[in-house]
Amino acid sequence: MERLIVFSRDRQMLCGGCGRRFVVDLDWIDRWEQGGEECPGCGLTCEHEDAPRVTVDPDDPVLDDGRVARFFWYHTSTQPDWPARNFDPAAVLTAETRMRMGGDEHVAAWAARQRARALHVGTYEAAVHNMLRRIRDQADRGSQFYLYRVRLNPSVVVREGWLVDPSDFAGDVVLDEVCPPGVDVARYLNYHEDPGGLCLALGREAIAGVQQVPVPLPDAWDADWVREAVAALETACDAPVPATGRPARFVRPASPRAVLGRELVAALAGRLPVSLRDQFTSAAAFAEGDDPARWARRASALLDLIGNPTRVLSALGTAEQRQV
Incomplete structure (x- = not known):
């Protein structure tokens, strides 16, 4: 639902x-x-x-225990197989990294802690907000993201009531601390992404299946806006403008193309709710050397995630459901 x-x-x-x-x-x-x-x-x-x-809105339907498993939930990740069935956080560690962590015993203990973390799912709005925040704060601008629509097992047991966001400074939650024995899912108030919305902390066993699409969608852009933006960028000079005053040491002045790119992003961000403008501006930033057409399509497609979610939902509707 x-x-x-x-x-x-x-x-x-x-x-x-x-x-x-x-x-x-x-x-x-x-x-x-x-x-x-x-x-x-x-x-x-x-x-x-x-x-x-x-x-929390007292009229939020997710407060009804019986409806939690009936709703779709969402998650964004750079992992193409989230949530991995046989999750091994140590698999990507090099021998050098293992040594720096103190050897195999310490690595095994660290991996056990990683596997004990709860998974997080939330509203569509929270998932998109999370992606924009990661692009801004975690240097994920060049990463391919995926949006997951999550179906829960209909028999999940939901913890009574809701919690204030239990995440630590890194955003992690220990599953056993919020879902004691006999409980599969815990609701919590999200302060940071879709503030005021309810998200879920849960284990892999609570998930029946997921559908996945790449985001932004590869063909979901405003063709007219892209055409106009590309034409403007291609006519703008990409050479740095000489500073009129005494330049700061090692600071390369921005080119007219880069300045125009920032103006175009600011105009797009101005169409969004104020809570998303800063994250969007960072995620869609135009950098010196960017290909105008590639940048414009991506910026427009990012905006489409927020302004036209029905296009994403339609793509998810035709995506294969993968059992977890």
């Missing part, structure tokens, strides 16, 4: 100071994070320890 995909939906806020619950839009949250808004109940701003934070 598919849920309505709305990146720009309003969010529920809960104040830790006065306990007031209120609904805001994403622009309000953006102003609040910059100190421009306050709790309408007690006046706390974002700097306060008990400041309002996004919280």
